[in-house]
Amino acid sequence: MNVVYLGIGSNLGDRISYLIKALDRLKEISYVEKISFVYESLPFGMENQPKFLNFVAKIQTNLGDFELLKAIKQIEKDLGRQERPRWHPREIDIDILLFNKNIILTKPLEVPHPYLLERDFFYYPLLEIDPEVYHPLKRAKLKDINTKPINRLEFFSGLYI
DSSP: OEEEEEEEEEOSSSHHHHHHHHHHHHHHHSEEEEEOOOEEEOOSSOOSSOOEEEEEEEEEESSOHHHHHHHHHHHHHHTTOOOOOTTSOOSOEEEEEEETTOOEEOSSOEESOTTTTTBHHHHHHHHHHOTTOEETTTTEEGGGSOOOOBOOEEEEOOOOO
């Protein structure tokens, strides 16, 4: 069984509904072990767009890395994600942050996620659900890596979905 951490976000339409639908679909292909609180954050990359709602999920799945990526892309498509240029608004976005302790440096999949240490909407929810999580490229626990992600979180929600 593969242990995977996913970052899930939305900044268009009914953001909470997209997050809930994505989580429901992920339950069809995996066991969802734990999820973080939902966080609201300013957009990353292109600032003139709506705020994001994000959370991190720890899942277990029998799917391999590229099989999971393919399934995630299908979920995004099924939920109505439109193709747009990089950094633009998204109905739903599901990113593989960590896959076991694997290092995958290919296109279209890079694991650990290349911006894991820079994006607070990945970093803090990940530490929330697993304070001992290991970063395979840095060969250290995430909490022990001397980093300060760009602080773009404005709102911490007590809402679990």
